[in-house]
Amino acid sequence: MTPTDTTISNESGIAKRLFRYALTAKGTFITALILLAIGVAAELAGPFIAKTMIDEHILGIERPYYETTQVEGAAAYNGTYYKREDRFQLGETRGQEVRLVQSGRSFYFINEPVARVEGKRSFQDGVLTISYASEKQQYPAVPLSKEQLFEFYKPELPSIYKLVGLFLICLLISMITVFGRTYWLQSAANRVIQKLRTDVYAHIQRLPVNFFDNLPAGKVVSRITNDTEAVKDLFVAVLSNFSSGAVYITGVYIALFLLDVRLGLISLFVIPMLIVWTILYRKFATKYNTVIRSRLSEINAIINESIQGMAIIRVFRRQKATQEEFEALNADYMAHQNKMLNLNSFTTHNLVNVLRNISFVVVLWYFGSASLNGAGIVSIGVLYAFVDLLGRMFQPITGMVNQLAALDTSIVSAKRVFELMDETGEKVTDGGMPRYMGNVEFQDVSFAYKKDYVLKNISFEAKQGQTVALVGHTGSGKSSIINLLFRFYDPQKGTITIDGQPVTDIPKQWLRKHMGIVLQDPYLFTGTIASNVSLGDPSITREQVEQALRDVGADRLLAHLPQGFDEPVLEKGSTLSAGQRQLISFARALAFNPAILILDEATANIDTETEALIQDALEVLKRGRTTFIIAHRLSTIRSADQILVLHRGEIVEQGSHDELMELGGRYFKMYQLQQGSTASLPEGKETVGAAAHSKLAGGHV
Template structure:
């Protein structure tokens, strides 16, 4: 029920459009239900209506001439018209007979030797009758032709109205549904921006993509198909039951039994469908996640010849999806079409039994028009029932999809702040900071150091020593559990994340480029970063020389992740991006690891100028790039084991000395 309420709240946002669509749908359904009633009138009042009483009259308007006299149907007489004796036109088999008197009662008819015999139980009446020729029969039908044509025109007009409003409701309902899903996808995507980095550590990108695309599309079907079918089917069922009550109260009462049957039907279906759909939606997410991972890692898969193993893993996952889809299909086949057909047969059997019994007992015989309308309405009754049960599957899919989307929206996140703050000085101080990605497993222990404005701090250590974790805390990708980090004397946790990051820049070991151009990857479409600023940043890092061979220069198109550029080119673009935003604190996370020696030299020359007035943190494996750092911190297993300048650390011949000599030896070799 919680999911339904939340989906309802989304619908309320566009209630005007939805209400308009549902009103048009109601008119369309009502117009469609009028059709059988018009057909009944055509049959009873006009096609078989010539058997209703006729009266001899002197009026020729709307009258029929027969045997030198004028006759007019009693139903068409005006109040001031004089009427004479009654007459009747009677059909027995394919023969039409004329009687100069009215029938006393109706029943089984037979005609022989100019006499009509009518039998009804114990009653029997004999009438003098004259057989009508084809021309004479058509003469008695002439007053009905115009009336039949008017009703046919009315029927056509009603169908046109039904079609017009059916189109309108479909258009406006889809419009509302598309707006709802548009709003929902915007909110889901905005929620992703709010989520902490920790959330993405355990959530594959493919699963998130599935929730934004596949799950919201399943919800869209709820508004477009399920809502329209449920509403129109409900109106149809109510309208048909009312019509049947008007035609026959007993038959209308019998059809009321359908309501509790539908309720039980729904409960049984949902019991199984919810379980199946949860597995189906989960497997779709898993499949999307694996496809995404396989595409990103295709180089590794092919290089290590893991195509068959990857294919087998995918087939196993896909097979489970198929199994539950098959279960869902069997459930639909069992509880939808087959049961609807069974109920149709049972209802029509009861109808034949009931009215057949009445006719046999002579109690009452329905007219041909009423019979036509009843059969028509009974058939129409099962179409909306089929429409409802056929949407059970879509309804359950939407419910499960809604649960998944809302679970993402309910994740705790941080609102994106629009506030601006004065430029930071960049004075950073760590005080007894301890941190772990998992409880009870610290990766940083009692970290203490100070970085004054304009200083360059280098972090070195073996893989897993905690270097990148310090940067993650500084950027507030994660929050520390113990101690304090001060930025210009203010507790880091008291500074909004977006305000903090406005004054920070970062260059990662594996730079990420977006689809666009080189310039757009530097400005990130921020209006504060002009083209001149971006080009200057590129020149400052020496990228103008490295990128000079590109056909379009700085306007060179970049595909996803910049796969058409070399590692060095991507790194320089990432470096220029950070510099263009003129951060107070600059973080280089092993930023020179993928750059050749010549490019590294260019960056070092640019850094000597750019570091002035900016606090810089460098995480580096190449120790030759941090000789000029003001302070070098050597980490091991989450602790600072050495600190000082390059010369100081080399002098004590500790862990830093061993690392430097090892690298120098490799270079010498």
């Protein structure tokens, strides 16, 4: 398959998916399209009304007139009444035939039949000459004054007034339908984009955690906001212009063929030119728009990263480097935007004007000149209607061409959105399971994020109510064990069971429902303190929220806040101290009543006074639960039932604090180093301990 075939196939798939989304608001779209068809019909009626007015009532006075005795519907001239031939009733008597013929800007009265009015006309010395090819006819003629000419127009006025009224009615219908179609199309588009954006966000909630390791948050945000907004333009502007344009052009061609088949056939050249034009335009535009959308996504990513890390940027004086990185992306974005601008300038409105002018020149040169010199290929009314319709046809073409940029941007953006939605997500299983006891067992578990194993043959058992501490230097595998427990990842080898049941047999949502976590740097959401405890879970009452906060001692640390537990929390809890944020995180875990609790060095950022305050709360929090503690400060885990010492993905020591101290191994050395003493180290271990100390800078193990 060639690249072009692949592109066509991809766009076909994107179009089908967009069409399925459009079906979610099909009723509104159908209503808009019906209004569109009615509006086009009403608008295109205008040229036909004008044609009738010109041919039947303005230029129609050149038809034969006959003397009559009936005053109604007749014109008076020199004391005699004359009625046009098509105004006589059946059986009504006709008298002498007369004709009114125009030459230049004046009309002349000929008191006899005229064989042929088509041709070149001239008046001189009371004689009107009509020349056609090699023929020449002459008739005695009398010039008509304005008052006399108006007498012949008087019978036409009622019909002209009716046509003007009909034109105004069509104009009113067109105005109403334009409003209706615009409103319903945009309403349907908003509904479709709401559905698309909701689906994208819901899918993000199902994506595995490792997906976000490789895609910056700013790029994800860009796809949910900027790209879906660009897709909205497809339904609002592009669909509106293309659908109305297609209906309008179809209506114009029908009208052109009804007017004159020859004129309709000549006008067909516009369609293939428009198709070729669109293909060539999109060949270049897609390439530019792909880069533009990618750069916009990268710009969002760097802005998000800079805001999150503003303190680090300023402390290490990286403002200039960050600014240069941003400017490089922004410059490339602008360069491709300018390429799109040049492409649009060359290929949109200007080219439509060229096509329109060529069409007008051809039609007016061939048909108009013949009509004006009396050759009579088409009537003046038909020519006027045709020029009017042709001008109207290029209006939607201009609208369609001007939307080609938005069309291509929308397709590129839709592709990016659907690529995100095509990422494999976690299966969502409705329902739940009873709260399990929390007996956890790892059996010969080995795990690798990519190729190299970060956990090797891990085996241990944690019974309900026990506290298991995980210690070891950075990269030893502590966090990987927790990731496996939460099923953010599944091991390549071995089995993890809870209450004897393999975790891979339990739906992830059910498994996590009875797990809680307290992070070293807890994450708080915008809202209030109370909402950050319940996280909006309707099963957690206000009383439970307040009780959880009191149980962890938060009522004492948060008592000074003006609104108490309803105090607003800004993004990430930036207005609260580390201790306050940690207490709220503890209360959150307590309110959800998990069977398995993970504490990721939950007291590392707490001052000594606050730590003493929550030690009792920790005991309350751990009671009856299986608790895993990732420990950096070993003094906080002395009471743990089990301590697992990890080194390069393996459990090298296992036991209680006292057992490991008696063992005198790696744990013993780490503990002594953190206590600031090497006096009790076994003989010959000082060098190893000193090396370990370099890894423990800042208290990290």
